[in-house]
Structures are given as C-alpha cells and as structure tokens.
Amino acid sequence: MGQVTDRIRMQVGEGELSEAIETLTSFLKTVGGELYNQSIFLKGKHKEYEREKILGMGDKPELRSQISMAVLNLADDIDERQLENPPTSKDFTNMAPKTEHIRQQQQQFQQQPQFQQDNPHFQAQCIFQGDMAQYYLAYDNSIWMYNPLNNQTFQVGMKLPSQDFRFAWTLFMTATGIYYLVDRANIIWGQNFGMPVQVGFVKNL
Numbered sequence: 001m002g003q004v005t006d007r008i009r010m011q012v013g014e015g016e017l018s019e020a021i022e023t024l025t026s027f028l029k030t031v032g033g034e035l036y037n038q039s040i041f042l043k044g045k046h047k048e049y050e051r052e053k054i055l056g057m058g059d060k061p062e063l064r065s066q067i068s069m070a071v072l073n074l075a076d077d078i079d080e081r082q083l084e085n086p087p088t089s090k091d092f093t094n095m096a097p098k099t100e101h102i103r104q105q106q107q108q109f110q111q112q113p114q115f116q117q118d119n120p121h122f123q124a125q126c127i128f129q130g131d132m133a134q135y136y137l138a139y140d141n142s143i144w145m146y147n148p149l150n151n152q153t154f155q156v157g158m159k160l161p162s163q164d165f166r167f168a169w170t171l172f173m174t175a176t177g178i179y180y181l182v183d184r185a186n187i188i189w190g191q192n193f194g195m196p197v198q199v200g201f202v203k204n205l
Helices: 003-013 017-029 033-054 061-080 089-094 099-106
Strands: 122-128 134-138 142-147 152-161 167-173 179-183 187-192 195-204
Touching: 003 017, 003 061, 017 033, 017 061, 033 061, 089 195, 099 152, 134 152
Parallel strands: none
Antiparallel strands: 122 134, 122 195, 134 142, 142 152, 152 167, 167 179, 179 187, 187 195
C-alpha cells in the first residue's frame, strides 16, 4: 500500500468521501485511462447524490455506501497495479536495451506511414510532458514523431520488450540512445540526473 491509497482509505473511514474522491481523481489524472475514467464517473455520482440531498430529495445512505466501496476498490486497483511504486535507478541500469533486441526490431520496420491521427498504422500515442511534438507507436513497434510546425514525420525510436515483468515495454530513442520504461499503467518513466521521474503516458488509439 502507498501513501495516496492509505490517505484515501483514511478519508473514507473518517466519512470524508468528497475529499477521498478528490484525492483519487487528482492522482489518477496523471495516469489517465480506465481508472481515471472510473474516478470521474464516481465524482459525478457523488455530486448528484449531494445535489439531491440539498434539494430535499432525501438521503440515500445505500448510494453513499456504494460510492465509498467503489472508491476503496479503485484504491485497491492502484495498489495492485503498483502505480505508486516508480522504478529505481537500479531498474534503469538493469533494463538497458540489448543490442540484439534493437537489431531484431529494426529488421521488422515497415515503410514510413503518412501521418494522420487516425492512421491505421498507429496503435498508440506517447505523450511527453512539455513536448510540443507528437509521438506515435506503429503496429510494427516503430516510434514516429510528428512535428506540427512543419507537418513532417520522422521515425525516431522503437518499442522494445521489457526485461522486467513489472514493466510493459521499453521505449528506445534511436538518435539519442535515451530509453524510457513504460509500466503496466501506461506511465512513461525517464531519468533526471539519475533519478527516475514520470515524463508522460501512453494513450491507446
């Protein structure tokens, strides 16, 4: 269990459901995906519950209990997916891309696709915080960068297999040799002066 999920459980236990939902949605906003969508749905249901209560439409303790349990279940999902356990510096050292993996992947690359956001060649978008360029993952595991300023597309990297079951795959930039770890919550982890930091996330198309 992590600090965020412990805080959520404490808030639910103390009857601070609004605060627990706010903590939950704030944390999952950086993760995105299905869990974040569920938290937004719960936030809406709780707002509806509070609104009806204020309008004198009667208290519904069973609905509040259902929302509370759903919040606790999402906290369990966060723990199960280890969203609060970022990689360590040692993880980055141990999971550096292997030369044979890079060579094998390069042999599978297809011809450069023409850029479209709904291009069938692309299966996901890799979104980096503070980067204006757009990065896309093709079905042949190549990574493409689209520059919206000049409307040009370049192949800049590749998807490589993970060497640790905790992580889904490795994002390797061929021009720079920089690599990122992508966990099973689709969070992209990089390094800043040797320290692991969250630098973005992967969004399935």
